[in-house]
Amino acid sequence: MGHREDLLEGAKRCLLEKGYARTTARDIVAASGTNLASIGYHYGSKEALLNLAFLKVTEEWGELLNKESGEARAEAPEAPAAPLDQFRDTWERVIGSYEQTRAVWQLQMEVISRIESDSELQKALAGPQRDGRVGLAENMLGIDPRADPEKARVAGLFCQALLAGVMVQWLMDSESAPSAQDLTDGLKAVLEGRAGSVG
Structure with missing residues (x-):
């Protein structure tokens, strides 16, 4: 790897170990074995x-879940899972990864708290x-x-809101x-409650 890649890997490690606000340029240099001038030159x-390191950390977390999801589908390829079963299975993987990826969850919450005061961070995160x-x-x-791009968009908004809320609850009180x-039962109750109120 060159200095550019070393810096990115070092920054990712620092973010997970120290968080966004407490990571200094010197921390990144120490973790990457590079020098201070390299940061300005490359980034x-x-x-x-x-900002880039944070995006890479969250991408890698998503790729890990996608890989596990693909492996689960490969084990039972004969029929697609029912939507609620797929919902539950995906959440089992997300929540099951909590202990292993707690630092990623903590980092995401910290970054969310910084967005209001950091326009560059806000811009960097908008597309991803x-x-x-x-x-x-x-x-x-x-x-x-x-x-169905519109259905995916609105369903994605729902899932993203749910993910943020679940992360907060697990970080505050995992018990x-x-x-x-x-x-899954909560989603069923919402759907059944709505159906019941129509009639």
């Missing part, structure tokens, strides 16, 4: 490097956030964004946080 600023919504709709609910079955 322009420490903040630009950290939209892409992430579509990915959530496909993985959690089996909605093909190519076949009372929702399980995959709780979330």
Whole structure:
């Protein structure tokens, strides 16, 4: 790897170990084995490097879940899962990864708290956030964004809102946080409650 890649890997490690606000340029240099001038040369600023590193960390987390989802589908290829089953199975993977990926969840919450005061961070996250919504709709609910982009968009908004809320609950109190079955039963109750009120 060259200095550019070393810096990115070092920044990713620092974000997961120290968080966004506490990571200094010197921390990144120490973690990457490079020098301070390399940050400016390759990325322009420490903040630009950290923004990219954060996107890479969240991409890798998403890729891990996608890989596990693909492996689960490959094990039972004969019939697609019913939407609620796919929803529950995906949440089992997300919640099951909590202990292993807690640092990623904490980092996401910290970055969210910084967006209001950091316009560059906000700009860096806008496109990936939209892409992430579509990915959530496909993985959690089996909605093909190519076949029905608007349905994928609105379902992705729902899934993204749910994901943020679940992360907060798990970080605050994992003992009372929702399980995959709780979330599935909750979604069923909402759908049944709405259906019951129409008649």
